[in-house]
Amino acid sequence: xxxxxxxxxxxxxxxxxxxxxxxxxxxxxxxxxxxxxxxxxxxxxxxxxxxxxxxxxxxxxxxxxxxxxxxxxxxxxxxxxxxxxxxxxxxxxxxxxxxxxxxxxxxxxxxxxxxxxxxxxxxxxxxxxxxxxxxxxxxxxxxxxxxxxxxxxxxxxxxxxxxxxxxxxxxxxxxxxxxxxxxxxxxxxxxxxxxxxxxxxxxxxxxxxxxxxxxxxxxxxxxxxxxxxxxxxxxxxxxxxxxxxxxxxxxxxxxxxxxxxxxxxxxxxxxxxxxxxxxxxxxxxxxxxxxxxxxxxxxxxxxxxxxxxxxxxxxxxxxxxxxxxxxxxxxxxxxxxxxxxxxxxxxxxxxxxxxxxxxxxxxxxxxx
Numbered sequence: 156x157x158x159x160x161x162x163x164x165x166x167x168x169x170x171x172x173x174x175x176x177x178x179x180x181x182x183x184x185x186x187x188x189x190x191x192x193x194x195x196x197x198x199x200x201x202x203x204x205x206x207x208x209x210x211x212x213x214x215x216x217x218x219x220x221x222x223x224x225x226x227x228x229x230x231x232x233x234x235x236x237x238x239x240x241x242x243x244x245x246x247x248x249x250x251x252x253x254x255x256x257x258x259x260x261x262x263x264x265x266x267x268x269x270x271x272x273x274x275x276x277x278x279x280x281x282x283x284x285x286x287x288x289x290x291x292x293x294x295x296x297x298x299x300x301x302x303x304x305x306x307x308x309x310x311x312x313x314x315x316x317x318x319x320x321x322x323x324x325x326x327x328x329x330x331x332x333x334x335x336x337x338x339x340x341x342x343x344x345x346x347x348x349x350x351x352x353x354x355x356x357x358x359x360x361x362x363x364x365x366x367x368x369x370x371x372x373x374x375x376x377x378x379x380x381x382x383x384x385x386x387x388x389x390x391x392x393x394x395x396x397x398x399x400x401x402x403x404x405x406x407x408x409x410x411x412x413x414x415x416x417x418x419x420x421x422x423x424x425x426x427x428x429x430x431x432x433x434x435x436x437x438x439x440x441x442x443x444x445x446x447x448x449x450x451x452x453x454x455x456x457x458x459x460x461x462x463x464x465x466x467x468x469x470x471x472x473x474x475x476x477x478x479x480x481x482x483x484x485x486x487x488x489x490x491x492x493x494x495x496x497x498x499x500x501x502x503x504x505x506x507x508x509x510x511x512x513x514x515x516x517x518x519x520x521x522x523x
Contacts, residue, residue, distance in 0.1 A: 362427035368501035373416035463495035
């Protein structure tokens, strides 16, 4: 577990506490307490149902919806499940649906409220402790781009030798993509290693960050599209022969999808790729993309973090250059800003696919 990463997460949970969600949950609990002696079922009461609806909708604004998948895993590892919007929503919804009496509802909501209070209290104390001993928050600095991947332990049999071999294979895949970037490097610099969940974070150039994020996003979308189609087919209870034909179609669709991702990389990353190397290594890129894809299918999770502060960059440029070079440097600044912005956009899309699909508590009629 990374201490600075934990410190950063705790600070986020304290400084951006989901006060509105907690307030709405408290309202729900108070209504349940008022109705505790009522003969009518609280689940059917209009006031309670409206409060429930407001609470569930407010979960969409939780700070935890904006966290990286690795942060969510860390929270679960620490037993802070009820501070995660999805987990809290499930818990409350189950408590309401499974209760037979109004007293049951109020009792279960009281327990949930109490547990959340304990979690926040523990987080606040830990945050104060980390600050007291001088542990700084984890941060990606200006003009830095971080590529992070988590290897499931079962993929390396929990053995150091297998883990080392897998890192070598992953390095080979990354070198393929780096070799087609505008600024390839000899070696990748490791930022952090987390032993608890075998997560490795490395520094990459913004050019490589854009190429990798475009490739990973394409793979996630391809897997999702094929899975959605197969799920629809399986629900139809079709004859085995038809299912076999659909599996053949899925394989062909996958191959076509990989080719399409490569085309998209060439288009979307045109400012970041070395076009001659891209054409020369097209077959190698295909193989690396398939290797990437197979690992994602095995359960690897991949994240990107980057930071570009335009104000800081303009200030630094102003100090360094005068006269005619300023215009040239401003053009370079605009390019850098575009590239970082694209990586951030891809990262957000990957994060949304990477995280668990939010449980939908409200029916179409309720959400109107």
